[in-house]
Amino acid sequence: MTGAEPWVERPTVLISHATMGPALLKALGDRVSARLVDSPAALAPARQAEIPGLPDIDTIIGFHFPPDALASLPNLRWLHLTGTGSDHLPTTGLRDNVLVTNSPRVAVEPVAEYALTGILACLKDIAGLGERPNNRVWFGAPSRMLSGSTVGVLGAGRIGTAVIRRLTALGARCVAFTRTGVPAVSGAVETVASTELDGYAHALDVVVCCLPATAATEGLVSADTLAALPPHAVVVNVGRAGSIDVGALYRGLRDGRIRGAFLDVHATEPLPPDDEAWDVPGLIVSPHCGFAFPDEALEVARGFFDNLHDLAAGDVPRDLVVTSVASPVVTSPRISAQTPAAADLFAEARARFTDSLAEEARLRPGDAEIVAGAVRHSVEILADVAAARAADPPPPVESPVVVIGMLRTGTTLLHNLLNLHPRLHGPALWELAEPAIAGSDPARHPQAIEKAQAYVDEYNAKSPDFASIHYLQADLPDECHRLLANTFHSMVLEMRYRVPSYGDWLHRQDHHEAYAEHRRQLELLMRGHTDAEGGPLTPVLKCPFHTWYLPAVTRTYPGVRYIHLHRDPVEAIASTASLCRSVRKARSDHVDLGEIGDQWRNRIVPLTDALATDRADLLGGRPVLDIRFRDLTADPVATVLRACAFLELDADDDFLAAVRDYLGRNSRGSHGTHRYTPEEYGLDSVVLARATAPYSRRFAL
Missing domain, CATH: 3.40.50.300 (P-loop containing nucleotide triphosphate hydrolases)
Known part of the structure; x- marks a missing residue:
């Protein structure tokens, strides 16, 4: 008893990704019927008539989409996200009967490494060193040691825990900030409720944000948090842009009250040429590329096929996303929308176990x-x-x-x-x-x-x-x-x-x-x-x-x-x-x-x-x-x-x-x-x- 629908046997796939599209098309091979659009902008409602066969598409692989781009695709049954977050989906017009899966494991190790890169770049003033050869000046700014530093890691999901492993291996002392402060996070010397962040800020040498976009994380690193940091502190964000009050961060950097910052995520992307971030001293602007690595498309394709295998067997897709706009409806008695409660109840335990396995x-x-x-x-x-x-x-x-x-x-x-x-x-x-x-x-x-x-x-x-x-x-x-x-x-x-x-x-x-x-x-x-x-x-x-x-x-x-x-x-x-x-x-x-x-x-x-x-x-x-x-x-x-x-x-x-x-x-x-x-x-x-x-x-x- 699989419960699989006919379209699952050989999905008709549209790939919509600004940079990964051709590599994804190659990685998918001939196991599905796949085609490519030049860019996500091609899916804008006003341009959809230009895409041959679009009404026949039952599956889309991508991440960012123009407003209402997914509202008028009559046969769309499955959206597979090339990244982890799904907070942007409400603007896409996604229907309630579309299954949504994501790629939660693909970016973990690359983003964790990139977070470490950002921390060291700020502690060692790599940005400043890059400017000095242009001025023909031979001197170095005092750098700080990561070993012995106290690092506040905000968010202890897959990426946050991977960051903690790397930092502790280099001698840092990590304090994990989670929604409730329990259970304790492996590798962290202390696990604290995120509501207590301001009270701990004075003791943090580094703040690393690995947070999803939720109402609870919006503005978590507030002006008060930033004001409480010691002047040698650095701030790194590889999570979602809204977790930091960037206006307060920019003021702190300009006033010398914060040593440096490394931001790989921004409220508006691409960051406009006239955005003030480009001129903030001590700020390294990264173009949301921490997830990128040579085999990224291959790993996304592997995750896609893993979920397709689950669907073909009538199983719960391993990377199922339940969002406010998309409630999965799969016609199998084993995974219908009426019976996910027990599985959801133990989702955290399942994630802890599978992450540890991997x-x-x-x-x-x-x-x-x-x-x-x-x-x-x-x-x-x-x-x-x-x-x-x-x-x-x-x-x-x-x-x-x-x-x-x-x-x-x-x-x-x-x-x-x-x-x-x-x-x-x-x-x-x-x-x-x-x-x-x-x-x-x-x-x-x-x-x-x-x-x-x-x-x-x-x-x-x-x-x-x-x-x-x-x-x-x-x-x-x-x-x-x-x-x-x-x-x-x-x-x-x-x-x-x-x-x-x-x-x-x-x-x-x-x-x-x-x-x-x-x-x-x-x-x-x-x-x-x-x-x-x-x-x-x-x-x-x-x-x-x-x-x-x-x-x-x-x-x-x-x-x-x-x-x-x-x-x-x-x-x-x-x-x-x-x-x-x-x-x-x-x-x-x-x-x-x-x-x-x-x-x-x-x-x-x-x-x-x-x-x-x-x-x-x-x-x-x-x-x-x-x-x-x-x-x-x-x-x-x-x-x-x-x-x-x-x-x-x-x-x-x-x-x-x-x-x-x-x-x-x-x-x-x-x-x-x-x-x-x-x-x-x-x-x-x-x-x-x-x-x-x-x-x-x-x-x-």
């Missing part, structure tokens, strides 16, 4: 495409779940059994055994991968199972030792982190991929809404799971990552009962590091064992402290059964009987026979031998034991 994960090219497909599929799942629930609301789930504990503590074994009980159901991997199909479309169950098994087989082929660490099958219970991963709020993503900036962001977030979506998906997939009398089965869930977010679990499932497994933390941390190595090598050839060891030590040691001192509060008073790993592995049948007694479930002969049969078929080592040492991952067992001693004492390990 910049840090170092995936193999073929695997990068697999992961990109998984990201798109998560968006589709949330839309499918919302649609299925709206059509036929499922019964509520308030009282699951949740198996928790650090990773590598025996949770998988216990989960599989409890799933055998006739009153419990552990969601299978295929159900977690397709919750909407599991709960609302029985005819598609075989196809979903086959697809999930293909995923397992592909993963095991890429990482042959993975099965010896964590055995997967499409029809066996699996961890419900898959439901959270659809919201891009799951630690499994920092387990699978090297995404440190995403991981740091993730652990500063409130996870309650992500868990609410977890429940919405779980309720749907549990529909139809009943006991012999037709009553609903109780879901038994398992995911070690829940252990970091217990208050969110309890709030979401007020009747939850916990089973908490415990293992010597030294063994658990080393085994977790080994698991991480195995899953990462499935998608990347760059696996740093020392880095992995540091990551999981830094995640798990603080968790053991919290569990040792505050577990009752974290659980919100909900009942909990503690089980030690060594007891489970020594006598799994007796341990399962303890769990059944805790859950007030009868353990009849048929259930115990099923337990013994499972244990016989899945004896230790039956899927391979898992070998590892702490030292492989740069871990010191003695230091770890000392750091986690309170936890070990608290739970008698």
